[in-house]
Amino acid sequence: MDSVKHLRFDVIVVGAGPAGIAAALAAADSGKSVGLIDDNPTAGGQIWRGSQSAPRKSASSIWFNRLRKSAVQIIGGARVFHAANGELAAESDDSAIQITYGKLIIATGARELFLPFPGWTLPNVMGTGGLQALLKSGLEIAGKRVVIAGTGPLLLAVAAYARKCGAKVLGICEQTTRPRMVGFGMKMLLVRGKAPEVLRFAYDLRGIPHWTDCWPVAAFGNRRVESVRISRQGLTSEIECDYLACGFHLIPNSELPRMCGCRLQQGFVQVDEYQQTSVAGTFCAGEPTGIGGLELALAEGEIAGYAATNWEDRAKHLFAKRARYQKVVGILKDAFPLRPELKNLARPDTLVCRCEDVPHVRLCEHSSWRAAKLHARCGMGPCQGRVCAPAAEFLFGWEIDSVRPPVFPVRCSSLAAIRSHSAAPRN
Amino acid sequence: MSESISVRVNGRPVTVRAGATVAVAVLASGTTCRTSVSGQPRSPLCGMGTCFECRVAINGVPQRRSCQVLCEANMEIEANG
Amino acid sequence: MNKASEIVIVGAGIVGAACALELAAEGLRVLVIDERFPSSGSTGAAMGHIVVMDDSEAQFAITRYSQILWDDMRDQLPPAVEFDPCGTLWVATDEDEMAEVRRKFDYYRERGVNAEILDSQQVRDAEPHMRAQLAGGLRVPGDSVVYPPCAAGFLLQRARDLGACVIHGQPVAAIGKGVARLADGTIFAASFIINAAGQSAPRLSSGINIKPRKGHLVITDRYPNFLHHQVVELGYLKSAHSLTADSVAFNVQPRKTGQILIGSSRQYGAENSAVDESILARMLQRAFEYMPGLSLLSAIRVWTGFRPATPDKLPLIGPLPQDPSVLVAAGHEGLGITTSLATAKLICSQILGQRPAIPIQPYLPSRQMAAEAHV
Numbered sequence: 080m081d082s083v084k085h086l087r088f089d090v091i092v093v094g095a096g097p098a099g100i101a102a103a104l105a106a107a108d109s110g111k112s113v114g115l116i117d118d119n120p121t122a123g124g125q126i127w128r129g130s131q132s133a134p135r136k137s138a139s140s141i142w143f144n145r146l147r148k149s150a151v152q153i154i155g156g157a158r159v160f161h162a163a164n165g166e167l168a169a170e171s172d173d174s175a176i177q178i179t180y181g182k183l184i185i186a187t188g189a190r191e192l193f194l195p196f197p198g199w200t201l202p203n204v205m206g207t208g209g210l211q212a213l214l215k216s217g218l219e220i221a222g223k224r225v226v227i228a229g230t231g232p233l234l235l236a237v238a239a240y241a242r243k244c245g246a247k248v249l250g251i252c253e254q255t256t257r258p259r260m261v262g263f264g265m266k267m268l269l270v271r272g273k274a275p276e277v278l279r280f281a282y283d284l285r286g287i288p289h290w291t292d293c294w295p296v297a298a299f300g301n302r303r304v305e306s307v308r309i310s311r312q313g314l315t316s317e318i319e320c321d322y323l324a325c326g327f328h329l330i331p332n333s334e335l336p337r338m339c340g341c342r343l344q345q346g347f348v349q350v351d352e353y354q355q356t357s358v359a360g361t362f363c364a365g366e367p368t369g370i371g372g373l374e375l376a377l378a379e380g381e382i383a384g385y386a387a388t389n390w391e392d393r394a395k396h397l398f399a400k401r402a403r404y405q406k407v408v409g410i411l412k413d414a415f416p417l418r419p420e421l422k423n424l425a426r427p428d429t430l431v432c433r434c435e436d437v438p439h440v441r442l443c444e445h446s447s448w449r450a451a452k453l454h455a456r457c458g459m460g461p462c463q464g465r466v467c468a469p470a471a472e473f474l475f476g477w478e479i480d481s482v483r484p485p486v487f488p489v490r491c492s493s494l495a496a497i498r499s500h501s502a503a504p505r506n
Numbered sequence: 507m508s509e510s511i512s513v514r515v516n517g518r519p520v521t522v523r524a525g526a527t528v529a530v531a532v533l534a535s536g537t538t539c540r541t542s543v544s545g546q547p548r549s550p551l552c553g554m555g556t557c558f559e560c561r562v563a564i565n566g567v568p569q570r571r572s573c574q575v576l577c578e579a580n581m582e583i584e585a586n587g
Numbered sequence: 588m589n590k591a592s593e594i595v596i597v598g599a600g601i602v603g604a605a606c607a608l609e610l611a612a613e614g615l616r617v618l619v620i621d622e623r624f625p626s627s628g629s630t631g632a633a634m635g636h637i638v639v640m641d642d643s644e645a646q647f648a649i650t651r652y653s654q655i656l657w658d659d660m661r662d663q664l665p666p667a668v669e670f671d672p673c674g675t676l677w678v679a680t681d682e683d684e685m686a687e688v689r690r691k692f693d694y695y696r697e698r699g700v701n702a703e704i705l706d707s708q709q710v711r712d713a714e715p716h717m718r719a720q721l722a723g724g725l726r727v728p729g730d731s732v733v734y735p736p737c738a739a740g741f742l743l744q745r746a747r748d749l750g751a752c753v754i755h756g757q758p759v760a761a762i763g764k765g766v767a768r769l770a771d772g773t774i775f776a777a778s779f780i781i782n783a784a785g786q787s788a789p790r791l792s793s794g795i796n797i798k799p800r801k802g803h804l805v806i807t808d809r810y811p812n813f814l815h816h817q818v819v820e821l822g823y824l825k826s827a828h829s830l831t832a833d834s835v836a837f838n839v840q841p842r843k844t845g846q847i848l849i850g851s852s853r854q855y856g857a858e859n860s861a862v863d864e865s866i867l868a869r870m871l872q873r874a875f876e877y878m879p880g881l882s883l884l885s886a887i888r889v890w891t892g893f894r895p896a897t898p899d900k901l902p903l904i905g906p907l908p909q910d911p912s913v914l915v916a917a918g919h920e921g922l923g924i925t926t927s928l929a930t931a932k933l934i935c936s937q938i939l940g941q942r943p944a945i946p947i948q949p950y951l952p953s954r955q956m957a958a959e960a961h962v
Contacts, residue, residue: 119574120575206551209552332556433548461561463888490882492882492883494871494889
């Protein structure tokens with residue numbers, strides 16, 4: 080358990096979702112050595128989870144085929160927890176991994192924003208992406224009643240997918256306003272290539288109630304969720320259900336870039352036109368630079384891959400495509416702002432930190448995230464604040480503080496294996 | 507594609523399809539993954555390895571994030587520890 | 588705002604909080620000012636070990652006095668303070684260190700501190716995860732552990748209940764001659780100003796020699812019953828002695844949550860708070876040598892902190908020779924949590940002109956001024 084694997088790549092890509100796969104393949108075109116590392120057992124990230132065996136000639140299967148045929152070395156089941164000066168530290172189930180690299184491309188994707196409300200910790204209350212991930216991982220849901228709530232296009236995707244899996248989707252509770260929702264649909268229809276997708280959603284979701292200005296007020300149940308109370312245009316009603324999938328859109332997984340010293344703006348990693356961050360030799364592609372969906376992630380990934388291997392011409396070739404899909408970032412931001420009512424869902428005894436079971440009332444006493452952490456222990460658990468810090472930021476306006484290694488909990492032996500960056504100067 | 511895998515959750519056999527994660531096996535067995543520090547039952551929230559609610563012991567190793575571990579034949583899974 | 592307090596305390600860490608409570612309990616009007624928030628300095632990073640130390644008579648006197656004060660207070664401490672009378676287990680790896688064990692045992696016994704010499708097997712019985720073939724150890728059952736931010740928070744809240752005022756987020760620009768001036772220009776007049784600003788103490792009072800000594804700590808996920816005592820290697824004393832070299836020493840602590848706190852490291856001259864990977868690795872390797880099972884535990888967080896250190900390893904408690912309206916209460920190195928309560932008592936006795944419970948001379952700032960002819 081104490082062994083350390085040493086690997087060396089010209090380019091290392093962290094995150095094997097669409098952006099990472101695109102970046103790795105673009106980088107590999109140059110003939111340089113490319114590694115692609117991800118903490119899941121198989122590549123695909125969230126949106127392409129389990130898609131390696133997709134039978135149709137879908138976009139994902141084309142990319143996976145290319146990946147299979149390429150010289151990219153995939154390191155699965157390995158969690159990156161530190162990166163500095165040409166040295167990246169990761170951990171798998173049986174060893175620590177030290178990767179020496181020339182260029183680093185961070186494609187760590189996004190996760191859902193969770194907001195606390197009474198009953199949100201009940202079993203079978205999960206994220207919308209969470210439900211989708213579990214469905215793709217084998218969860219049987221045929222005949223079960225599902226309510227989908229929160230905000231963002233993920234609600235639609237998950238509702239459609241859950242229905243395909245045989246679930247009874249009782250309704251979609253979207254907190255944004257009706258005009259914004261309609262506007263979102265219209266604007267997406269105008270983004271090149273998106274019209275079929277939008278129309279397919281509309282078809283896949285036919286007959287499923289879709290309510291705007293609607294959000295969950297409380298979940299009830301004994302040892303698992305049995306019903307959810309929703310607020311809809313000022314009135315509340317209760318819906319019995321087996322699953323409540325609730326997520327409030329996406330936030331960037333920016334911990335690794337933060338720790339590397341990359342500059343951020345409003346929580347997103349700042350990059351230049353070649354997807355290079357403020358740290359020379361470190362690139363970032365996909366959701367951490369702005370939540371913009373699949374096509375944008377692919378374009379950014381390719382640009383980063385070419386730029387990291389000094390193939391600027393090919394990178395430039397993709398600028399127009401990226402610009403086209405960059406619009407999605409703005410469309411999403413405009414369509415799904417979080418409404419202030421969501422700040423008042425938590426009661427004093429509603430838990431905000433689920434790792435340490437810290438209720439809302441204990442956080443109110445403090446005026447900063449750091450003070451709340453030290454005195455109330457929220458964010459001191461294994462999730463390192465990934466769930467509660469963004470919620471606290473929304474509820475209290477607290478800025479999250481700096482990120483220290485390890486960026487994920489790791490075995491002490493792996494921590495001890497980090498080579499000092501002063502001992503191995505690179506690049 | 508109907509290959510299935512048999513594991514044990516808290517000593518009871520559970521069958522899942524090939525490619526299923528341990529989290530799914532735990533849910534399929536009808537139990538929850540863990541008990542929180544104040545005694546609440548908890549099950550997966552994020553499904554992608556960031557919330558840590560899905561932690562169980564797998565083959566004797568505690569605190570494993572079950573949503574990121576594929577089931578293997580005869581795995582011993584202890585949930586709610 | 589020109590409110591006149593009797594006492595202004597700069598710094599709401601554990602020392603400032605303890606002083607606030609002690610003085611408010613005497614009926615004095617107390618104002619505590621912190622540049623950020625309570626425990627945002629060394630207290631927030633500290634391990635929270637309440638330990639009797641025998642480096643010198645003066646160090647023993649203040650740690651022992653303060654430990655008794657903590658014990659007297661234990662029943663009042665709320666659960667969040669996580670007071671745990673787990674005791675310390677000093678471990679020896681060879682005959683030299685066992686000689687040190689015996690010396691410590693005699694020293695403590697002569698002074699009424701309960702201690703017990705353990706052989707190799709007894710050490711394993713006391714802590715099953717210690718590696719085999721240690722030479723033995725010394726158990727000191729009277730030592731305990733607290734969670735520092737909440738301990739300081741408790742003291743501060745009690746002070747508030749007794750009428751003390753606390754201001755956060757206000758850096759103090761200057762103190763002296765009965766006046767504390769904030770960076771924003773606000774002036775507070777007081778009969779006495781207590782410089783409990785830890786790291787920042789020298790900035791506010793010239794002539795004080797306090798230098799930061801950087802340390803690293805790792806905290807694991809919850810593993811109840813893995814560890815029962817605070818376990819420290821005797822080599823810790825060698826590490827704490829060195830004035831210049833970077834050093835690591837095995838020092839682990841069980842928290843009431845079941846998490847394990849792993850330390851310790853000491854670095855001079857390292858002024859930035861970034862995690863230093865190589866000393867972190869050294870610290871962990873050292874820990875694995877004593878407790879191999881630690882290597883498999885999940886580490887959730889790593890952080891650094893600064894111990895405000897003086898050259899003779901004793902805190903500064905008492906008036907500035909050049910300005911008796913300012914009393915320093917700073918420079919506690921790695922014993923701030925332990926000696927906070929005694930520091931408060933000594934400060935209080937000086938202010939009230941009462942006889943202190945232990946001799947005050949070893950801690951007076953004037954000893955540093957005498958040694959340094961110029962600033």
